[in-house]
Amino acid sequence: MAMRTTFMVQTFEVHRKRLRPGARDVAPTESGAIKRAEAISGRMPGAAALRIVADDETGELESVTILGTFGEIPEDFAEQISGG
Secondary structure, three states, X not given: OOEEEEEEEEEEEEEOOEEEEEXXXXXXXXXXXXXXXXXXXXXXXXXXXXXXXXXXXXXXXXXXXXXEEEEOOOOOHHXXXXXX
8 A cells, every 4th residue: 555645735716705626736755845835825815735545556645734724715615625
């Protein structure tokens, strides 16, 4: 079982006066994801940098960690990504 770590930026946009997920972008490093999320939040309502660890063969998630949030994000975002 080989685990793979991926760094991702999740953007958020306003649709009908509610925040919803927008585009996702993969970053090469943890610091790159954080910097990119911070930069994107200047152009969009908000963004979050994530570290995702999953089994490379099955795709099963091991963990999702929020590295940083910038701007506006949904109040229940942490619960949504943890499956709560």
